[in-house]
Amino acid sequence: MLARLKSKWIYLPIAALLAFLILIPFEWFFAQYTTLMIFIGIYTIVTVGLCLLMGYTGQVSLGQAAFFGMGAYVSAILSKTYGLNPWLAMFVAAIMTGAFAYIIGYLIFRLKGNYLAMATLGLGLIMWILFRQLSQFTGGPDGMSGIPYLSIGGFVFDTSFRRYFLVWAFCLAVLLISQNIVRARTGRALRAIHGSEAAAESIGINVGRFKAKILALSAVYASLAGSLLVYNMTIVNPQAFDFLASVKLVVMAVIGGLASVWGAIFGAGTTRILSDEVLLRFGEWDVIVYGLILVLVMIFMPEGLFVKLKEVFQRLRFRYRQRGVAP
Amino acid sequence: MSSAQFVQYLISGITSGSVYALVGLGFTIIYAVTKIINFAQGEFVMLGGLLSFTLIHSAGLPLVPALIISVLIAAAIGAIMYLLAIRPAKNASVVSLIIITIGVAIFTRGIVGQMLTKDFVRPPSFSGEESISFLGAYIDPQAVWVIGTMVVVTIILHLFLNYTMVGKALKACAINPVASSMVGVNPKIMALIAFVLAAAIGGIGGVVLAPLTPISYNAGVMLGLKGFVAAAIGGFGSPVAAVFGGLLLGVVESFAVAANWGPFTSAYKDAIALVVLLLILLIRSGKLAEEERTG
Numbered sequence: 001m002l003a004r005l006k007s008k009w010i011y012l013p014i015a016a017l018l019a020f021l022i023l024i025p026f027e028w029f030f031a032q033y034t035t036l037m038i039f040i041g042i043y044t045i046v047t048v049g050l051c052l053l054m055g056y057t058g059q060v061s062l063g064q065a066a067f068f069g070m071g072a073y074v075s076a077i078l079s080k081t082y083g084l085n086p087w088l089a090m091f092v093a094a095i096m097t098g099a100f101a102y103i104i105g106y107l108i109f110r111l112k113g114n115y116l117a118m119a120t121l122g123l124g125l126i127m128w129i130l131f132r133q134l135s136q137f138t139g140g141p142d143g144m145s146g147i148p149y150l151s152i153g154g155f156v157f158d159t160s161f162r163r164y165f166l167v168w169a170f171c172l173a174v175l176l177i178s179q180n181i182v183r184a185r186t187g188r189a190l191r192a193i194h195g196s197e198a199a200a201e202s203i204g205i206n207v208g209r210f211k212a213k214i215l216a217l218s219a220v221y222a223s224l225a226g227s228l229l230v231y232n233m234t235i236v237n238p239q240a241f242d243f244l245a246s247v248k249l250v251v252m253a254v255i256g257g258l259a260s261v262w263g264a265i266f267g268a269g270t271t272r273i274l275s276d277e278v279l280l281r282f283g284e285w286d287v288i289v290y291g292l293i294l295v296l297v298m299i300f301m302p303e304g305l306f307v308k309l310k311e312v313f314q315r316l317r318f319r320y321r322q323r324g325v326a327p
Numbered sequence: 328m329s330s331a332q333f334v335q336y337l338i339s340g341i342t343s344g345s346v347y348a349l350v351g352l353g354f355t356i357i358y359a360v361t362k363i364i365n366f367a368q369g370e371f372v373m374l375g376g377l378l379s380f381t382l383i384h385s386a387g388l389p390l391v392p393a394l395i396i397s398v399l400i401a402a403a404i405g406a407i408m409y410l411l412a413i414r415p416a417k418n419a420s421v422v423s424l425i426i427i428t429i430g431v432a433i434f435t436r437g438i439v440g441q442m443l444t445k446d447f448v449r450p451p452s453f454s455g456e457e458s459i460s461f462l463g464a465y466i467d468p469q470a471v472w473v474i475g476t477m478v479v480v481t482i483i484l485h486l487f488l489n490y491t492m493v494g495k496a497l498k499a500c501a502i503n504p505v506a507s508s509m510v511g512v513n514p515k516i517m518a519l520i521a522f523v524l525a526a527a528i529g530g531i532g533g534v535v536l537a538p539l540t541p542i543s544y545n546a547g548v549m550l551g552l553k554g555f556v557a558a559a560i561g562g563f564g565s566p567v568a569a570v571f572g573g574l575l576l577g578v579v580e581s582f583a584v585a586a587n588w589g590p591f592t593s594a595y596k597d598a599i600a601l602v603v604l605l606l607i608l609l610i611r612s613g614k615l616a617e618e619e620r621t622g
Contacts, residue, residue: 054422058420058422060422108605112421114421115559118552118555118604118608119605123605125548125549125552125601126598126605129595129601133595243548247429247433250426254426288433288437288441290437291436292434294427294429294433295412295430295434298424298426298427299427302420
């Protein structure tokens, strides 16, 4: 009885969230936050990938901005310089980035922990240098502008109202797909790898291939988000993909909870709101706050802020319910 | 390439290699004692450079006290980092510790950017600007200071580790923390000493480097990465190996840029170190993985 009740009520917060999301861009609701929400949606997509990678395989990527930037630049170059259809460019970018990540993953996942982190950091910096230096393709440090909007037939996504729904459709699709991956056989394999690689291997899980696959998946997400970013702003520049960008993505994943798919919205949301609304007024204090967040969250709640909050909430509810039942 | 040019590039490689070596020493010491890779290692170099500039220009201190105070502040920040960020994270996983040190790195960088300056700074040279002529090459006297400092620091560190009680205790703790704690060596205090040492050595590197190459608040990442490459070439084993790793990286970088062929141009100077990093990690990955399992 209780279990059925619980399974029915679990959809209530999701439905409320969905209704809230749909209403945001309307004039009479929170239209002034449409642009902010578009960014939150885009960053949520990257964060989900990073959460899967970090939370479910116990691996860290300090170069996720490299994949994010690859998606952005490949889309920008193909659709602007070569006049390819933006949807096709987005698709090609995702395939390219995914394949690139898979090969890299196959090579570097022989490494672990510290060395892997340093390798991803190096990879991220190399890509950032390439974005800046290959100026005949990328426009150098100034980047590119005049990139076309996405469109379906004659319907162009040229207002933030339209782009909001586009981005969030992608975002929710990515979240649902990830949720299914986590709950299915792959998710169990990933958790096994996180628990003990030797044990996972002994029951027939190909650890190296799974890790490379999940890196490729997170790279495809990052690439999609990069493409959406480019088609949203119609400009691209390398500043968005430097070392700090990678660290900010890690901050989002850490706030969102490392092994939590839906926490990604919370992580990306908190971080973007902090950056764009709260801390902007105090100059560039955001880096200092992010540093503190990383240290504090990792010391006191290594499973991530969102997961910890959920735990606390559940404990409170349990206590409340017990009190209600007791005579 | 003429012989004068050769000497010029060699010395410039050894000079930047000396700084990488100092950062690499810090990585090696902390890793040996605590098995932590300190991603904030490069920030200590940045701190040394910017603090010495601020103390000389804003506080008006004479050169020598300014240098000493800068290094002491860097060392103190190393101690604070260990006590406030690393030590409270008991039994943290490798990934958690990586994220913590990254957090400390960007925190330090943000504070320095806000409180001191965001510009590139160049404190005055130790002994004038007039370059020295050597085998047909012209050498900035500060480069001699950089190389000399690195040699002196390496020798002192070597003597400290092998001939003092504290140094021997550090080595014992690096070899086996449990066994060494049984004979009265406290691993926590050894870890604190390792962080202070690494921070001080990084600070020294920054103090001698800044008059030669202007440095800014965001220089820490690249310096840290190159120091890591130095330590990785040396295999994280002995400090001396890290020094040779640093020098090797500096010289390779210098001559790759000198070749000025294809991608080997100064625009890609930093990428060279990164490619070396990836190559080493891939070549040595089997051994490194082994080490991490046993260590």
